[in-house]
Amino acid sequence: MDINAETETLKKVPLFVKLDSSRLKLLAFTSSLMTFDDQEILFEAGDPSDSAYVIMSGDLEILTDTEQGYAVAGVLSVNDLVGEMGVLTNSPRSATIRARGQVKALKIDAEMFLNLVAENPSVALSVMCQLSEKIARTHRQYEATQARLQSLLAGEAGH
């Protein structure tokens, strides 16, 4: 895989859709193409968010730590962007990410990623939309949980 193929993949990432080619090429050139073996951990929950990844080939599993050990909470595949939220909010990784089969991913340095957002209004806007969506989703989940909790409490009080 060379830089041109990588640039083509980056074009398919929703966040980067509006960036021009030379900008994407620079992003590819300043990133590292990493290879991960099956079951290899990309990063663990709580690790510092030093980079974001774009999947070039293969699948990644999002793992959540439960009392019974790891559980797969979701799967990411080609063209997906991983780990960008931690970079944007400068907070530790919120989940553990593991390779399912062999995976190639472009590792974008945190500083490079933040520069990209800062210098490109279209990327910044896109990030804002994604974050808002996430907040809305979390809020809906919160309300649903609240409602469920209320009904449970009401049920208990009834006994």
Next chain:
Amino acid sequence: MHPASDSAHAHKEEQRREAQLSGNSVFDTEADWVDYKAIGLDSAEALTHRAIEVLQIVDLEEDVYRLGLQGSIDAGAQPELAEQILQARTALRARLAEKDFKGLVESFDVDRYNSNMSVAENLLFGAALDPSFSEQQLPDNEDVLHVLQEFGLVQNLVDVGRQVATLMLDLFTGVEPGSPLFEQFSFISADDLPLFRTLLTRTEGILAGDLSREDRRMLLSLPLKLVVARHRLGLVDESFQERLVEARRVLTHRFGTLRKCIEPFDSERVNSAVSIQDNILFGRIVHGRARSGAQVGALLGEVVNRLNLRSALIKAGLDYQIGIAGSRLAAAQRQKLAIARAVIKHPYILILDEATVALDESAQNRIRHNLFEEFSDRTLIWLVHRAELAGDFDNIIILDDGKVAEQGSPANLDQPGTLFSQLYKRA
């Protein structure tokens, strides 16, 4: 008397006379001025041994070991160490062949192109002994260009140089001139971008043989920096790589074996012109594997310990040039070294005034613990600004506004109503 030492003696005598006449000190500046007895030792060797102990006390031993890995050895002067390094190379190679570690290091192999080394490194396949064979001067080295020409490589390299220049202009033209991206990633500095732009238009369609020396040098300098595995530009394909390896064989023979301008990598010998780490790894840590550096570092450490090479590496690290006032060390390393310098003098009283502020908490605790042990029969006075750090000491003095406000053992001071307990609580 030997004539050489005779003239050396005369030279010293003359220096002494000159110093006397000009009113300077007449003592020999090159003599061993260390007062070994004052620090309870009897020789330079004992001092080195003690220095390593002190490095452990101040938590600096691992750092110096790493600096040692970057140092070099004189294989001729230290044949035993050279032999051990070769053993370490063999032992590490065996570990790297195991399933879990396969592919972490790409070995130096005279018959194969190494995709984790630059084109220049692949051509030289060793260290330049003559500066005109250094990576920077290679594009100007007529001897090397002559060999490249024999393999028809100059035209290829110039073509790739043009492609690299075009790409760099494309990538970096919009980037701020002061951006760190230039230093980290660009093959062309911000200042040189316009030069290359005009160069490309001026030399379009001109064959390598017809270029001016300067234009040729500029274009050749770019492809020499390419590291296939890192840059992933797809500009150095397999047939190109094969011809570079063929040219390497001729270069190694002509300028390594016959003329000693290069010291080539040799799987049977230690190379005194490259780092000890390069000698043991005998290859490059691959790009694009997460934690490859850490994994290889751990294997290296394991092999070094198994072969009892660690103290030799620390000794090599002790020769590291730290720069003016330690400018080539990190702030934490400088602070640790300053403590080491005080400890090795074996003082009866050591006073440390906020001497560990540049260190993280765990390093501070380790050093305090080690110094307590080291100074168990001597006096250690430690000035701290956080009361909880004072709890382990025999005697605490609290200063307030330049006066002694409280004094006593921790048990005495840790009572309700004392200043100490208030400070402790606040922390």
